[in-house]
Amino acid sequence: MAVRVWMLVLVLALAACGKPPEIAAPAGVEIVPLKTYSRVESWFLLKMAGVEGVSAEHAVDTYRVTYETRPQDGEPVRASGLMALPRGVAAKRIVSFQHGTTTRREGVPSRLDVTGAAASILFAGNGYMLVAPDYLGLGDGPGVHGYYVAADHARAVTGLLAAARQLPQAPAGAVFLSGFSQGGHVSLAAMRQMETEGEAVFAAAPVAAALDIRHISLGAALEGGSPSHSLYLAYIAWGYAHHYGEPLDTALTPEYAAKVEALYGTPHSAQDIMEGLPADPREMFAPEFLDAFDGGGDHWLLARIAENGLTDWTPKAPVRLYYGAADRDVVPEEAIRAEERFRARGADVTAVNTGEVEHEGSMLAAAPMILAWLRELEGE
Structure with missing residues (x-):
């Protein structure tokens, strides 16, 4: 009987959640209310996701934000993202969380995917603007x-930070950056840009971040140790070919260049993409690319991968690089070597082993550690 009562309370609580209050948007920004997560729903979703040792102290209001940003050497473009606020209290600080790899345009935080919902609950549910x-x-x-x-x-x-900071709900102070997988790379890229331009960052906590793909992750991925490695490598080749104006069939074989263009150029799930690519990633690549990689030669794709590395600068704010000891997607060596290189430059950077967990599990294990570290830095 007690279980039935508890389940009834839970169902009623979830059903009672509605949309957040409207927020007046500054010029050039659109803010759309999405969903409010009650504390009960937040607790339930965290438990279902496997995040242990974390609760939500506040209900969470979520919003889709559309804003304008300027790519490097480009014209301004529209972009979108998620914003979440703790209900009924002033936010303590802005946390920017960067999501991991997605092959679907709709599989993003502003659509309240798993990452968007979890990050909102983890941070906004504990008093931060997310x-x-x-x-x-x-x-x-x-x-x-x-x-x-x-x-x-x-x-x-x-x-997105610039858009959010125009709101009266935005707290003052430097941003805390975190992110998973691709989002770990994006977090340090943002940190580098902000600190280079003279803007302070509070701290950064990337998880499973590939920061030196050219010299660490590329070799590991070409061995095909993870079922996802062909997906990652094809995604980079496809994205870089479009971004830098290079022929894709000079990096991949003509057969796989056509197949990759079809897989990534139209909506496909990650599972569909992996099923369309070889288990051995080397089968996708053109001989000239493999010859350059194996023999230490030159190739446009190798050069572009190298220039997007993130270990040749000195972070000013503290950084913790969280990694899973059993991660095959992003090998632990990425965090360990990055710590060595950053420390040699005088930075306050620490690699943190989250345990014998694989790629996805590293984020679940790191989440309570990151929140605890943030609270420690805040002096709570």
Whole structure:
């Protein structure tokens, strides 16, 4: 009987959740109310997601934000992202969370996908203003998504931050950056841009971030240790070919160049894409690319991958690089080597082992650690 009563209370609580209050948008920005998560619903969703040791202290109001940003060396473009606010209290600080790889334009935070909902509950549910960009070429943004183009996605982050900071609900103070997988790379790209331009960052907490793809992750991925490696590599080749104006069939074989264009150029799930690509990633690549990679030669794709690396600068704010010891998608060496290189430059950077977990599990394990570190930095 007690279980039935509890389930009835839960169902009623979930059903009672509605839309957040309207927010007046500044010029050039559109803000659309999406959903309110009650504390009960937040608790339930965190438990279902497998995030342990975290609760939500506040109900959460979520919004889709459409704003304008300027890509590197380009004209202003529209972009979209998610914003979440704690209900009934002033936010303590802005947290910008950057999502991981998605092959679907709609699989983004502003559509309240799993990442968007979880990040909203984790951070806004504990008193922070949460913003989460969709990235250029995803969500409501036009064009092709330049997967792992550091500068463009850094500007998606800073553009959304600029829009959010115009609101009276926005707290003062430096932003806390976090993100998972591709989002870890985007987080440090944004940190580099902001600190280079003289803007302070509070701290950064990337999870499973590939920061030196050219010298670490590319070799590991070409060995095909993870079922996702062909998807990642084809995505980079496709995105870079479009972004930098290079022929895709000079990186991939003509057969796979055509197949990849069809898989990524029209909506396909990650599972569909993996089923359309070889288990051995090397089968996709043109001989001239493999010869350059194996022999230390030159190739446009290798050069572009190298220039989007993020270990040749010195972060000013503290950074923790969280990784899973059993991660095959982004090997632990990425965090460990990055820590060594950053520390050698005098930065306050620490690699944090989240345990014997694989790629997705590293984010679940890191989430309570990140929130605890943020609270520690706040002096709570």
